[in-house]
Amino acid sequence: AQSVSQHNHHVILSEAASLELGCNYSYGGTVNLFWYVQYPGQHLQLLLKYFSGDPLVKGIKGFEAEFIKSKFSFNLRKPSVQWSDTAEYFCAVNGGAAGNKLTFGGGTRVLVKP
Amino acid sequence: GAGVSQSPSNKVTEKGKDVELRCDPISGHTALYWYRQSLGQGLEFLIYFQGNSAPDKSGLPSDRFSAERTGGSVSTLTIQRTQQEDSAVYLCASSFAQGVSTEAFFGQGTRLTVV
Numbered sequence: 001a002q003s004v005s006q007h008n009h010h011v012i013l014s015e016a017a018s019l020e021l022g023c024n025y026s027y028g029g030t031v032n033l034f035w036y037v038q039y040p041g042q043h044l045q046l047l048l049k050y051f052s053g054d055p056l057v058k059g060i061k062g063f064e065a066e067f068i069k070s071k072f073s074f075n076l077r078k079p080s081v082q083w084s085d086t087a088e089y090f091c092a093v094n095g096g097a098a099g100n101k102l103t104f105g106g107g108t109r110v111l112v113k114p
Numbered sequence: 115g116a117g118v119s120q121s122p123s124n125k126v127t128e129k130g131k132d133v134e135l136r137c138d139p140i141s142g143h144t145a146l147y148w149y150r151q152s153l154g155q156g157l158e159f160l161i162y163f164q165g166n167s168a169p170d171k172s173g174l175p176s177d178r179f180s181a182e183r184t185g186g187s188v189s190t191l192t193i194q195r196t197q198q199e200d201s202a203v204y205l206c207a208s209s210f211a212q213g214v215s216t217e218a219f220f221g222q223g224t225r226l227t228v229v
Contacts, residue, residue, distance in 0.1 A: 032216055034217055036220075043205075043220050043221065043222045043223065044205070044207075044220040045220070046217050046219075049217050090156070090157060092218075094216055095216075100145060100164060100211050100216060101147075101162045101164075101170060102147065102207075102209070102216070102217075102218050103159065104149075104156065104157040104159070105156070106156035107156040107157065
């Protein structure tokens, strides 16, 4: 079955530390990849997306993600986090063998200590 | 409208009652999703509508849950004979079904509390 896996459920780090969140999917074919963020008390919003082209995509708030097709991965990174990056982050995939339905990973809660 | 609108924003109901949750998607979006988010849990897929195709109901947790989408726009999620474990935030999202902009846009959710 098609699935999306996020390896870290909880991440705690200090301001200015670097962040990397893992995401792997099990779909075949050409996929579209997304990272969503949910800040405390707010609704889910798109952080960045990959459809084609340069596998390194840049999103809002200094986030970037790299699509590595051979590893079925789409890891999210930020070189230097801020307290305001405290949120839950979700990886999502559609396309390929799964069709258009968007499937989410289990999410990673990130706590940035001031 | 400008975004996905869900109503009500909060709903408290007694165990055993039926509830209806409404979602108004972004105009022109042909795909519509319902998810459930319980405290401390991730996003649980419930149902997916795409255009005129038969909906993907594979995520509905029991036959007490049903959803419809009338006229390809507004959707209603109905939970019959609510149970305490149904308490959660119910999220609706919509998107274009094809092309390069298939990212989903989410509503603020309906927080359902079953007492």
